Amino acid sequence: xxxxxxxxxxxxxxxxxxxxxxxxxxxxxxxxxxxxxxxxxxxxxxxxxxxxxxxxxxxxxxxxxxxxxxxxxxxxxxxxxxxxxxxxxxxxxxxxxxxxxxxxxxxxxxxxxxxxxxxxxxxxxxxxxxxxxxxxxxxxxxxxxxxxxxxxxxxxxxxxxxxxxxxxxxxxxxxxxxxxxxxxxxxxxxxxxxxxxxxxxxxxxxxxxxxxxxxxxxxxxxxxxxxxxxxxxxxxxxxxxxxxxxxxxxxxxxxxxxxxxxxxxxxxxxxxxxxxxxxxxxxxxxxxxxxxxxxxxxxxxxxxxxxxxxxxxxxxxxxxxxxxxxxxxxxxxxxxxxxxxxxxxxxxxxxxxxxxxxxxxxxxxxxxxxxxxxxxxxxxxxxxxxxxxx
Amino acid sequence: xxxxxxxxxxxxxxxxxxxxxxxxxxxxxxxxxxxxxxxxxxxxxxxxxxxxxxxxxxxxxxxxxxxxxxxxxxxxxxxxxxxxxxxxxxxxxxxxxxxxxxxxxxxxxxxxxxxxxxxxxxxxxxxxxxxxxxxxxxxxxxxxxxxxxxxxxxxxxxxxxxxxxxxxxxxxxxxxxxxxxxxxxxxxxxxxxxxxxxxxxxxxxxxxxxxxxxxxxxxxxxxxxxxxxxxxxxxxxxxxxxxxxxxxxxxxxxxxxxxxxxxxxxxxxxxxxxxxxxxxxxxxxxxxxxxxxxxxxxxxxxxxxxxxxxxxxxxxxxxxxxxxxxxxxxxxxxxxxxxxxxxxxxxxxxxxxxxxxxxxxxxxxxxxxxxxxxxxx
Numbered sequence: 057x058x059x060x061x062x063x064x065x066x067x068x069x070x071x072x073x074x075x076x077x078x079x080x081x082x083x084x085x086x087x088x089x090x091x092x093x094x095x096x097x098x099x100x101x102x103x104x105x106x107x108x109x110x111x112x113x114x115x116x117x118x119x120x121x122x123x124x125x126x127x128x129x130x131x132x133x134x135x136x137x138x139x140x141x142x143x144x145x146x147x148x149x150x151x152x153x154x155x156x157x158x159x160x161x162x163x164x165x166x167x168x169x170x171x172x173x174x175x176x177x178x179x180x181x182x183x184x185x186x187x188x189x190x191x192x193x194x195x196x197x198x199x200x201x202x203x204x205x206x207x208x209x210x211x212x213x214x215x216x217x218x219x220x221x222x223x224x225x226x227x228x229x230x231x232x233x234x235x236x237x238x239x240x241x242x243x244x245x246x247x248x249x250x251x252x253x254x255x256x257x258x259x260x261x262x263x264x265x266x267x268x269x270x271x272x273x274x275x276x277x278x279x280x281x282x283x284x285x286x287x288x289x290x291x292x293x294x295x296x297x298x299x300x301x302x303x304x305x306x307x308x309x310x311x312x313x314x315x316x317x318x319x320x321x322x323x324x325x326x327x328x329x330x331x332x333x334x335x336x337x338x339x340x341x342x343x344x345x346x347x348x349x350x351x352x353x354x355x356x357x358x359x360x361x362x363x364x365x366x367x368x369x370x371x372x373x374x375x376x377x378x379x380x381x382x383x384x385x386x387x388x389x390x391x392x393x394x395x396x397x398x399x400x401x402x403x404x405x406x407x408x409x410x411x412x413x414x415x416x417x418x419x420x421x422x423x424x425x426x427x428x429x430x431x432x433x434x435x436x437x438x439x440x441x442x443x444x445x446x
Numbered sequence: 447x448x449x450x451x452x453x454x455x456x457x458x459x460x461x462x463x464x465x466x467x468x469x470x471x472x473x474x475x476x477x478x479x480x481x482x483x484x485x486x487x488x489x490x491x492x493x494x495x496x497x498x499x500x501x502x503x504x505x506x507x508x509x510x511x512x513x514x515x516x517x518x519x520x521x522x523x524x525x526x527x528x529x530x531x532x533x534x535x536x537x538x539x540x541x542x543x544x545x546x547x548x549x550x551x552x553x554x555x556x557x558x559x560x561x562x563x564x565x566x567x568x569x570x571x572x573x574x575x576x577x578x579x580x581x582x583x584x585x586x587x588x589x590x591x592x593x594x595x596x597x598x599x600x601x602x603x604x605x606x607x608x609x610x611x612x613x614x615x616x617x618x619x620x621x622x623x624x625x626x627x628x629x630x631x632x633x634x635x636x637x638x639x640x641x642x643x644x645x646x647x648x649x650x651x652x653x654x655x656x657x658x659x660x661x662x663x664x665x666x667x668x669x670x671x672x673x674x675x676x677x678x679x680x681x682x683x684x685x686x687x688x689x690x691x692x693x694x695x696x697x698x699x700x701x702x703x704x705x706x707x708x709x710x711x712x713x714x715x716x717x718x719x720x721x722x723x724x725x726x727x728x729x730x731x732x733x734x735x736x737x738x739x740x741x742x743x744x745x746x747x748x749x750x751x752x753x754x755x756x757x758x759x760x761x762x763x764x765x766x767x768x769x770x771x772x773x774x775x776x777x778x779x780x781x782x783x784x785x786x787x788x789x790x791x792x793x794x795x796x797x798x799x800x801x802x803x804x805x806x807x808x809x810x811x812x813x814x815x816x817x818x819x820x821x822x823x
Contacts, residue, residue, distance in 0.1 A: 268754060268758075269751045269752075269754035269755035269757075269758060269815075269818075269819065270748075270750070270751040270754070270819070271750070271754070272750060272753070272754045272757075273754075305820055308820045309820070397750070398748065398750040398751070403748075403751075404820070
């Protein structure tokens with residue numbers, strides 16, 4: 057008896073003529089994500105993708121990985137057996153025993169796509185149900201609200217037997233919506249924002265601003281760890297590390313203290329846009345949420361956006377902190393985020409940032425900076441690191 | 447040049463310790479509980495190591511129990527004493543600037559129904575002895591106090607604990623966390639009047655992962671782990687022979703602490719005189735602190751940029767306890783310092799290998815750093 061994984065597409069099924077492209081993308085993503093767990097053979101039929109492990113592949117590990125791949129509504133582990141009713145019955149008993157022993161009611165569903173198989177779907181259901189009832193006397197059949205559905209699918213080459221379906225990560229296959237750049241500092245919010253946009257099918261690159269000696273090696277390592285965790289969902293991420301010390305010092309020396317954060321964010325946006333364009337990313341992503349801190353007010357965001365020519369996605373914009381924290385715990389970034397290293401956003405935080413900056417005033421203050429030179433030097437000094445979860 | 451000023455976090459293993467660890471792994475690798483020749487050899491090494499450490503504390507070898515280090519010894523002592531004594535009272539007296547391995551354990555005991563009193567400290571981290579006498583009553587079952595504070599070097603009035611217990615006619619056991627003091631000043635549990643004392647190997651140039659708890663003869667505490675007969679069932683588990691041998695070797699080569707103190711005091715005074723010439727530096731440690739630890743604040747400069755700047759030049763200092771990884775220091779907060787001092791603390795901690803050249807490099811580094819790093823208003 058061989059065990060395989062049956063994967064049901066998520067929203068993919070809705071996408072009409074594009075479905076094939078999305079499906080190919082999903083399979084490509086799965087191949088890449090599962091590569092280090094062993095070799096898997098992928099085949100598609102009737103909106104189900106079958107992942108068949110080859111010799112030495114680690115199925116347990118693959119299941120954990122598939123759980124986090126976007127574009128999958130649900131999946132099941134299944135036994136692939138010979139298309140013979142006796143074999144099917146004996147395999148169902150053996151393979152599903154651990155699950156059946158833990159439930160009280162069940163029902164059997166059958167699908168027969170191989171019309172040459174001697175039994176029809178209703179007969180397969182009846183025989184399997186009867187057999188399991190004899191073997192597991194504690195069970196009862198409940199066709200309306202069973203604890204567990206046993207599915208028998210008779211397809212071209214094999215019959216598949218599976219029990220409980222595992223919920224998938226949902227969303228759209230990474231890359232199906234294009235590429236976008238997440239600005240990541242090391243806090244709780246940006247990894248969550250990255251995760252949320254990846255869920256909608258965006259492939260990610262990441263941009264991090266480093267200001268040694270104000271920020272340390274550890275702060276950058278922390279960003280690596282965060283992205284590694286996010287990449288379990290989003291797939292590999294290229295991180296661009298921008299040298300930002302001089303820019304921050306110039307702002308500190310030449311601009312009013314209460315505008316520090318707004319001017320800094322505008323500089324970050326300018327740099328990020330150039331990197332994003334170079335890397336063919338069509339939008340920026342940030343973890344801002346209205347009113348969360350004094351610099352994330354509507355007027356401050358307006359000032360930041362005034363320098364942006366590409367869309368800025370802010371998936372957390374209307375969320376409460378505890379909602380964001382809940383997601384960061386779910387995706388296991390919270391414990392990394394709360395490591396207490398200084399990051400580019402905490403270095404010179406003014407005590408009382410201006411909550412209602414106006415664009416005119418900010419532009420006036422920025423005249424004290426050599427904006428173009430600083431931006432160019434930051435972009436030129438940028439280095440990159442590939443981040444991959446597996 | 448490499449200059450290491452984070453000896454309160456850990457120390458470089460001395461070559462004697464490295465050699466002893468290697469020898470234990472290659473020659474005396476047996477299980478000390480085994481009754482054959484190889485086991486006997488390991489057991490002989492275990493007992494001679496125990497004696498070596500005991501002689502440093504002027505106690506008997508039977509009073510030394512090996513553990514995995516300071517945190518475990520502190521947990522074992524405090525939990526073990528509290529539960530041993532719980533029928534005689536429920537008050538535990540300590541201070542508000544203990545190491546987290548005491549502080550968190552006390553919080554746990556408080557949640558379990560013990561009454562925990564953490565004595566307040568002044569702006570130099572000192573406990574007022576009068577407060578101690580007032581806090582200890584006949585219901586008190588444990589007094590635990592560190593001998594030297596790990597962040598500011600303040601020497602605590604541990605000897606007063608026994609007196610406080612006697613005056614209150616309390617049965618209290620006295621525990622002392624001597625991790626930062628052992629090897630750096632004369633430390634004798636009997637003279638200090640303590641029943642339990644924690645020491646650790648890696649603060650005295652021994653290997654990490656090994657420490658000991660002194661338990662005065664006749665004193666009983668409850669174990670926290672269960673299993674074999676090792677360490678008289680107080681701390682079962684096969685003895686970590688290589689680490690124990692390394693710990694003992696490091697203890698054997700400790701110089702006379704009193705003589706060493708004169709030299710370290712001279713270095714500390716030299717450093718402090720240079721530091722006070724620099725603008726915007728406040729010394730947080732009291733003048734009579736153990737001279738191995740000096741805590742300073744750079745007004746207007748956060749710790750991390752200075753720490754990173756110095757680190758790039760090969761100079762290692764810390765911003766506080768390594769066990770709290772950069773969180774704001776609870777010790778400095780308890781000392782009620784103003785915010786400008788809380789933001790930028792640096793802990794400079796010496797070892798007997800610290801040189802005047804290293805100190806000069808540090809002073810130069812701080813001066814350069816202050817020029818480069820933008821100050822906060």
